[in-house]
Amino acid sequence: MQALSGVSFDVPAGSVFGVLGPNGSGKTTLLGIVTDVLKADTGSFTLFDKAPSAAERRQIGTLLETPNFYHYLSAYKNLEISAAIKQRGKDDIARVLEICGLTQRQHSAFKTYSLGMKQRLAIAAVLLGDPDVLILDEPTNGLDPSGIAEVRELVRKLADSGKTIILASHLLDEVEKVCTHVAILRSGQLLLSGPVHTVISRNDFVELSAADNTQLQAAMLRYPGCTGAEIQGNIVRAFFAESPDAAAINSYCAQQGIWLSYLQLRKKSLETAFLEITNIAAS
Amino acid sequence: MKQIIYTEWLKVRNYRTFWVMLLLALVIIPAGNFMVADKLSGNMEQISKMLGNPFSFPDVWLTMASLNSYISALFGLLLIILVTNEYTYRTNRQNVIDGWERRQFVYAKLFWLVAISVLTLVVATISGALVGIIYGNKPFSLEGYHYMLYYFLQFNVMLTIALLIGVLVKRAGLAIVLFVAYNMMLDQLLSFIVKRNAGAIGGLLPLQSGDELLPFPLVGKMVSTGDQYEAYVYVTAMIAYIALGIYLVFRKILKSDL
Numbered sequence: 001m002q003a004l005s006g007v008s009f010d011v012p013a014g015s016v017f018g019v020l021g022p023n024g025s026g027k028t029t030l031l032g033i034v035t036d037v038l039k040a041d042t043g044s045f046t047l048f049d050k051a052p053s054a055a056e057r058r059q060i061g062t063l064l065e066t067p068n069f070y071h072y073l074s075a076y077k078n079l080e081i082s083a084a085i086k087q088r089g090k091d092d093i094a095r096v097l098e099i100c101g102l103t104q105r106q107h108s109a110f111k112t113y114s115l116g117m118k119q120r121l122a123i124a125a126v127l128l129g130d131p132d133v134l135i136l137d138e139p140t141n142g143l144d145p146s147g148i149a150e151v152r153e154l155v156r157k158l159a160d161s162g163k164t165i166i167l168a169s170h171l172l173d174e175v176e177k178v179c180t181h182v183a184i185l186r187s188g189q190l191l192l193s194g195p196v197h198t199v200i201s202r203n204d205f206v207e208l209s210a211a212d213n214t215q216l217q218a219a220m221l222r223y224p225g226c227t228g229a230e231i232q233g234n235i236v237r238a239f240f241a242e243s244p245d246a247a248a249i250n251s252y253c254a255q256q257g258i259w260l261s262y263l264q265l266r267k268k269s270l271e272t273a274f275l276e277i278t279n280i281a282a283s
Numbered sequence: 284m285k286q287i288i289y290t291e292w293l294k295v296r297n298y299r300t301f302w303v304m305l306l307l308a309l310v311i312i313p314a315g316n317f318m319v320a321d322k323l324s325g326n327m328e329q330i331s332k333m334l335g336n337p338f339s340f341p342d343v344w345l346t347m348a349s350l351n352s353y354i355s356a357l358f359g360l361l362l363i364i365l366v367t368n369e370y371t372y373r374t375n376r377q378n379v380i381d382g383w384e385r386r387q388f389v390y391a392k393l394f395w396l397v398a399i400s401v402l403t404l405v406v407a408t409i410s411g412a413l414v415g416i417i418y419g420n421k422p423f424s425l426e427g428y429h430y431m432l433y434y435f436l437q438f439n440v441m442l443t444i445a446l447l448i449g450v451l452v453k454r455a456g457l458a459i460v461l462f463v464a465y466n467m468m469l470d471q472l473l474s475f476i477v478k479r480n481a482g483a484i485g486g487l488l489p490l491q492s493g494d495e496l497l498p499f500p501l502v503g504k505m506v507s508t509g510d511q512y513e514a515y516v517y518v519t520a521m522i523a524y525i526a527l528g529i530y531l532v533f534r535k536i537l538k539s540d541l
Contacts, residue, residue, distance in 0.1 A: 035380045037541040058382030068377035070368070072298055084290040085381040125381075 003029040004040070007190040009183050011166055016159045018179035018196065019168040020274075026188040027168040028065050031137050035062050048133075058086045061131040063139055067122035071111040075102050075121050078110055079128060088129040099154070100124040115142035123151065134158065137168045152178055172274055176200060186278050200273050205239045206249060209262035219256045223249065235262070287383075287391050300364065305399075308357040312403070313410040315354055316347050320418040337500040339419030341427030347411035348434035349497040355438050356466050358399050359445035363458050365395055366449030376541045385537050392450075393529065396442045404435045430497060433514075436521045437493025441466065443528035444489060450532050466490065483510035489524045492517040 004026045011017045019027050032038035034045055035057060047056035069078040079093045097103050100120040105113070113121065119142045126134055136155070140148040155178050159165055169175050175182055176196060183193035192199045210216040213236050220229040220238040229238040238244075246265050253260050295301045320338050337346040369375040369388075378388055408431060416423060445462050452458040470490040478485030486495040496517050 032540075036385070037376045037379055039538065039540060054379075054382050054384045054387070057380065062380045064376070064380055066373065068373040070294060070298075070372055070374060072300075073294075074297075077293065077297060081290060081293045082377075082381050084286065084293055085378055085383055087286065087382070 002188060004033075004185075004188045007183075007185065007188070009190065009193040011164065012181065013164050014162055015181045016155065016165045016167060016179045018175035018182040019166065019185065020170070020172065020175050020182055021185035022170055022278075024187075025170075025185040027170075027185060028137055029188075030185070031062075031064055031135055031166070031168055035060075035064060035135065037064065059131055060133045060135060061126035061128065062135040062137075063122045063126045064135070064137045067118040067125075069110045069118070069121065069125075072109060074107045074109055075113075075124070076106045078121065079125060082125045082128055086129055092129055096124040096127040099127060101150075116144060116147050119143055120147070123154070131163075133164045133166075135166045135168075138170070139167070140169075140171070140174065172200075184274075184277060191277060200277070204243050205237055205266050205268070206244055206246065207262065207264045207266055208236045208238065208249070208253070208260055209234060210236075210253070210258045210260050212258070216253070216258055216260075219253060219258055220249075223252055284390065284394075287387055288394055290378075291391050291394060295365070301361070304357065304361045304364070308361060309402070309406050311354050311357065312351055312406050313413070315350060316410045316414050319350055320414045324418045336418075336420060338414055339421040340415045340424040341421075342500055343411055343415035343419055344427040345430040345497065346500045347407065347414060348430040349499045351407050352434055352437055352493060352497050355403075355441050356463065358403060358438070359441050359462055359466060360459055362392075362395055362399060362442055362445045363449045363462055364455060366392055366446060367453060367455040367458055370453040371455065379541060385541075386533065389533050389536050392446060392532075396439070396446055400435060400439050400442060403438060404431065407431065407434065433493060433496040433518070436518065436525075437490065437497070440489050440493060440521050440524050440528075443525045443532075447528045447532055450535050483512055486511065487517070487520045489521070492520045492524070 007026070007030060019030065021027050029038060033040045033043075034047070034052070036052065036054075045052060048059065050056060069075075070081070073081075075097065076093060079096070080090055083090055083093060094103070097106050100123050102117065102120055102124060105117065110118065110121070119139070123136075123139060126136065139155070140151050143151060152174070155165060155167065159178065159180075167175065167179060179196050181194065182196045182199050184191040184199065208216060208220070213231050213234065216236050217229045217231055220226050220236060223238070225240050225242055225244065227239045227241055229236055231237075238249075244265065246263055250260060250263055324336075324338055335342060337343065369378070375388060378391075379385055383391075411431065412423065415421075444465065448458050448462050448465075452461060470488050471494075474485045474488045474491040476485070477488070486492065495511060496514055
């Protein structure tokens with residue numbers, strides 16, 4: 001079973017790089033190879049422009065798939081082990097526990113934690129030693145809505161402070177809300193990669209209606225910047241390369257002698273945009 | 284290596300199961316030694332006139348080494364638990380993700396193999412010496428101590444098998460069942476079958492190699508064990524088994540997905 005094939009891209013320093021794809025598309029496999037827990041049959045990668053080794057991994061905070069900790073040890077003692085392996089002192093443990101809201105329960109055994117707390121501890125381990133590069137594989141797994149919002153806020157803060165973040169997720173809006181760059185995987189193939197706004201382009205469109213929709217459609221097709229217009233029921237949908245200006249459209253139609261009874265700006269849903277990308281690549 | 288040992292220490296420092304098993308395994312050595320010495324020496328006067336006192340130096344070393352070889356398995360279980368825990372909690376992955384080379388993970392587990400076996404040798408030596416002093420009738424002597432080294436070597440073979448099973452099977456329950464089955468029965472059974480059909484070569488199975496060098500003193504003197512190789516053949520076989528086992532452990536962990 002081949003999980004990945006011909007996937008190649010660079011993660012620019014300082015970017016928040018989203019790895020997007022449905023379940024089973026190869027996101028975790030990709031990150032597993034980069035962190036040396038999975039062995040690729042062929043291919044290569046570099047970390048910090050160097051051949052990858054444990055020394056480079058120690059400079060990266062990684063949360064891969066699930067939080068992996070010693071069940072019988074407390075959060076604090078688990079982080080002591082992480083710190084020892086990362087060859088960093090214990091002085092950062094209190095800080096990361098505080099950021100992740102675990103200070104109160106830091107001396108309870110990991111096995112007594114809820115799913116959300118386990119995930120928070122995994123994020124605390126990622127932050128340990130304040131690494132410049134973070135790999136977060138589905139970091140909001142198991143978190144409640146406020147936890148999800150907190151993690152997003154944290155990722156944004158880290159990005160603002162200049163960290164490079166690789167964020168794998170199947171949640172589209174999560175990626176769009178925090179990422180600057182994105183790579184889209186499907187069935188182990190890289191479909192697209194680049195800055196998020198060019199990859200997931202979500203052109204706006206307007207919905208209009210007038211007494212004579214055929215005339216309206218013809219007029220819109222002549223409107224500068226309009227890439228297409230179609231009649232759906234009693235509504236005309238007009239598509240644009242750039243964000244359209246509703247007031248200008250209204251005025252234009254009036255000049256053409258068309259009085260609009262309905263005008264609404266719309267945005268293509270993320271799901272539609274994503275499905276389009278994956279379908280175009282598939283066909 | 285210091286950093287690896289420190290990390291392993293952090294893992295077990297507050298792990299009650301580890302300390303209970305270690306203590307139990309270590310207590311069983313002197314407890315078994317003294318119990319046997321105490322029970323037998325009362326009824327031994329006649330026999331010892333003929334065959335010598337097995338609890339006197341230098342014979343006590345062979346007696347205790349032979350006895351201890353029957354109660355090694357608990358240490359193997361301890362090592363299996365230390366190894367399979369890492370797979371259960373998936374911390375073998377996390378250790379590598381956090382910045383260990385895969386081989387450092389193997390070193391960490393080999394550290395336990397060495398630490399447990401050295402600790403056992405020390406406890407067995409002290410226990411054997413005390414039995415010799417208390418129940419024997421000759422002054423302390425290290426003559427015959429090489430039997431303790433045979434025991435040490437066999438102990439390392441046993442731990443290597445435990446390590447290998449732990450790494451290959453990954454699940455504590457199944458690993459323990461397989462290890463106990465091999466340790467208690469399979470090795471001896473196979474050895475018996477091969478010996479019967481092909482002669483002394485049957486004594487070269489991993490655990491049997493040690494047993495060939497550690498006959499129970501009185502029985503060994505009364506019953507001839509038949510065909511046997513020179514001691515160095517069994518010693519070489521055991522060293523080869525340890526090397527092969529460690530090679531396979533490295534190979535498995537370096538090559539496969541974690």
